[in-house]
Amino acid sequence: xxxxxxxxxxxxxxxxxxxxxxxxxxxxxxxxxxxxxxxxxxxxxxxxxxxxxxxxxxxxxxxxxxxxxxxxxxxxxxxxxxxxxxxxxxxxxxxxxxxxxxxxxxxxxxxxxxxxxxxxxxxxxxxxxxxxxxxxxxxxxxxxxxxxxxxxxxxxxxxxxxxxxxxxxxxxxxxxxxxxxxxxxxxxxxxxxxxxxxxxxxxxxxxxxxxxxxxxxxxxxxxxxxxxxxxxxxxxxxxxxxxxxxxxxxxxxxxxxxxxxxxxxxxxxxxxxxxxxxxxxxxxxxxxxxxxxxxxxxxxxxxxxxxxxxxxxxxxxxxxxxxxxxxxxxxxxxxxxxxxxxxxxxxxxxxxxxxxxxxxxxxxxxxxxxxxxxxxxxxxxxxxxxxxxxxxxxxxxxxxxxxxxxxxxxxxxxxxxxxxxxxxxxxxxxxxxxx
Numbered sequence: 001x002x003x004x005x006x007x008x009x010x011x012x013x014x015x016x017x018x019x020x021x022x023x024x025x026x027x028x029x030x031x032x033x034x035x036x037x038x039x040x041x042x043x044x045x046x047x048x049x050x051x052x053x054x055x056x057x058x059x060x061x062x063x064x065x066x067x068x069x070x071x072x073x074x075x076x077x078x079x080x081x082x083x084x085x086x087x088x089x090x091x092x093x094x095x096x097x098x099x100x101x102x103x104x105x106x107x108x109x110x111x112x113x114x115x116x117x118x119x120x121x122x123x124x125x126x127x128x129x130x131x132x133x134x135x136x137x138x139x140x141x142x143x144x145x146x147x148x149x150x151x152x153x154x155x156x157x158x159x160x161x162x163x164x165x166x167x168x169x170x171x172x173x174x175x176x177x178x179x180x181x182x183x184x185x186x187x188x189x190x191x192x193x194x195x196x197x198x199x200x201x202x203x204x205x206x207x208x209x210x211x212x213x214x215x216x217x218x219x220x221x222x223x224x225x226x227x228x229x230x231x232x233x234x235x236x237x238x239x240x241x242x243x244x245x246x247x248x249x250x251x252x253x254x255x256x257x258x259x260x261x262x263x264x265x266x267x268x269x270x271x272x273x274x275x276x277x278x279x280x281x282x283x284x285x286x287x288x289x290x291x292x293x294x295x296x297x298x299x300x301x302x303x304x305x306x307x308x309x310x311x312x313x314x315x316x317x318x319x320x321x322x323x324x325x326x327x328x329x330x331x332x333x334x335x336x337x338x339x340x341x342x343x344x345x346x347x348x349x350x351x352x353x354x355x356x357x358x359x360x361x362x363x364x365x366x367x368x369x370x371x372x373x374x375x376x377x378x379x380x381x382x383x384x385x386x387x388x389x390x391x392x393x394x395x396x397x398x399x400x401x402x403x404x405x406x407x408x409x410x411x412x413x414x415x416x417x418x419x420x421x422x423x424x425x426x427x428x429x430x431x432x433x434x435x
Contacts, residue, residue, distance in 0.1 A: 014356050014414050017124060021406040024116045028405075031057060031096065031112065032104035041396025042104055046097040046139035046150075047075070047169075047178035054096045055184060058111060058136060065118045067134070070193070071186030073161050075138040075179045076151045078193060080131050081118055083420060088194035089131035090420040091379075092117065092412060094202060094371055095140030095151070102141075103398025105203045105405075109386075111136045113201045113409040117416055128420035130196055137371045138179075145169045147227070147335030152374035154190045161190040195379040197346065197419045200372040201412045202383060203400045207391030208364060215359040215407050217385025218350040222366045222373035223271065224307040224339035226299040230257065230318070233328040236283060236291035247289055248326040251281050254293035256325075260317040261297055264310060271302045272310055273367065296334070302365050304339050340373040346382035346415075353414045354384075359407050368393075384411050 034054045035044035044050040059077060062069055067079030080089050094110025114134035121128070137155060142148025145167045153159040165176035179185040204210075209217050234250035258276040265274035275298040282292040299314070301307040315331075322329045347363065354361035364385065366373075372383045386408035389399040 014353065015126070015417055017120060017126070017413065017417075019113075019116050019120050019406065019409045019413055021402060021409070023119060024112060024405060024409060025402055027061065027112045027115065028104055028108060031108055035098065037101070037396065039396035040104070041398070042098045042102050043100050044096065044098045044102070045100065045144045046141065047144065047175065047182055047184075049182070051097055052182035052184070055136075055182075058096060058115075061115055062134065065115060065122060067118065070188050071184060072155065072188040072190045072193070073186055074151050074154045074164055074175070074190050075184040075186060076135065076155050076190070077184075078133050078135045080133040081121070081128075083128045083131040085129050087130060088196040089133035090128075090416055091133040091135055091195045091198045091375075092200060092416060093133075093135035093137070094200050095138075096136050097139060097141050097143070099141050099143045099394050101396055102394060103392075103396060105398055105400050106205065106393050107140055107202070109203055109400070109405065109408075110201045113405075113412055116409055117413045120413060126417075128417065130420040132416060132420050133195075138184075139175070140371055142335065144171070145175055149337070149369055149371055149374050150175075152371035155193070156374045156377045157191040158374060158377060195375060198372060198375040198379050198381045199346070199350075199412060199415050199419070200370060200381075200383045201408050202370060202385060203393060203398070204385040204388045205368050205391070205393035206388060209362065209385060209387040210389065210391065212362060213360070214362040215387070215404065216350070216354040216361040216411055217364045218347050218354070218361055219342060219366050219372075219383035219385055220347055220363050221302065221339060221341040222337075222368075222370055223300040223302050224304055225335065225337045225369055226307060226311055227334035227336065228297045229332045229334055230254075230293075230295050230297060231330045231332075232257070232293040232295065232322075233330075234291055234325070235289070237289045239287045239289055242289060249289050250293040250327060251290035253321055253325050253327045253329070254279050254281070254295050256321045257295065257297075257318055257329075260321065261314065264314055264317070268306065268310060270306070271365070272306060273300050274298065274310065300367065302339050307339070337369060337373065340376050342372070342376060342382050343380035346380055346419075349415055349418065350382050350384055350411065353418070354411050357407075357410055357414065359411065382415070384408050384415070
């Protein structure tokens with residue numbers, strides 16, 4: 001069971017310090033040029049040449065900031081700034097890999113905001129009692145290799161490094177081979193790096209903050225997630241000569257399952273969501289009844305029992321469809337994560353810090369999976385959300401206003417200072433007031 005952060009941290013006075021938003025925006029823009037695609041988006045799939053270039057750039061910034069860099073066997077990169085005391089660092093970070101049609105903020109903000117916090121502390125000569133670390137984790141998106149959150153899952157001990165390294169990607173390559181190819185197969189044993197506390201800044205990727213007019217989301221936890229791949233097998237036959245009553249149509253079976261998935265979520269209500277994200281038919285010809293359909297199902301809920309209920313109900317409905325249509329349906333789990341509840345003291349700390357800085361704040365769950373959800377198994381954890389315009393993410397039009405990026409990074413700065421300083425920070429040289 002995860003230990004709780006100290007309640008005393010809530011009473012720590014805020015330091016009169018603010019980040020440099022122009023510097024943060026410049027770094028976001030530079031990273032976004034690597035893998036840039038039409039429309040302002042980014043394609044930087046995990047362990048590709050573009051990912052290597054992005055990693056190299058971020059590592060160069062870590063070195064410029066004087067961080068000590070470690071790379072573990074799965075390519076997770078951690079840059080650490082020493083504290084007055086030795087020991088486990090207070091960590092922040094996220095990921096820099098993207099989906100094929102991603103934006104410039106998802107994941108990247110959390111990493112580069114962490115570097116901005118370090119840069120701000122360096123230029124104001126502020127030393128924390130505990131070390132501070134900025135991390136970026138391998139293959140958070142799961143777009144090329146399953147499962148998603150792979151790097152942070154291995155980092156926290158929930159998935160073996162051997163299993164992750166052996167994973168075969170969508171292009172037939174393995175994680176191990178690609179890590180070696182791009183030069184990020186590190187030597188630090190996975191799971192050997194302790195963490196005192198973890199805070200991740202992220203764009204919301206949904207519409208709640210924007211629609212409610214709230215500036216900061218204090219994330220209470222991450223929804224549980226169940227990913228399945230279904231293989232629906234029927235009989236290929238002539239589209240014109242086969243009577244409807246005698247068909248074993250894999251395409252129809254997949255469509256019926258997709259409808260059942262949506263109706264399941266609507267009937268359960270609450271926080272239950274369900275998605276069919278991909279369907280592939282074979283032979284894929286206009287005049288041939290499909291013999292095979294491969295499809296994915298994504299079920300999510302904040303309640304573990306309700307997620308299991310959704311899985312069970314869907315399995316019953318799939319069996320009924322298969323029996324009625326004379327089809328064979330097999331399933332394979334792609335990923336499954338239980339719901340995660342973040343440390344309540346740290347969640348409250350995010351709320352109080354945001355309000356002390358003059359920002360409105362809202363407690364809310366995360367509908368998407370995040371690295372923080374994995375790290376919560378080994379350290380007190382919290383997340384900070386900033387608004388996504390029109391709720392768009394995993395989209396080239398993903399956008400968060402500079403003011404919101406600045407607000408979120410200022411909250412991150414203050415929360416990290418409190419967590420890394422117990423009751424105070426040591427100012428080696430008086431800092432200038434920076435509004």
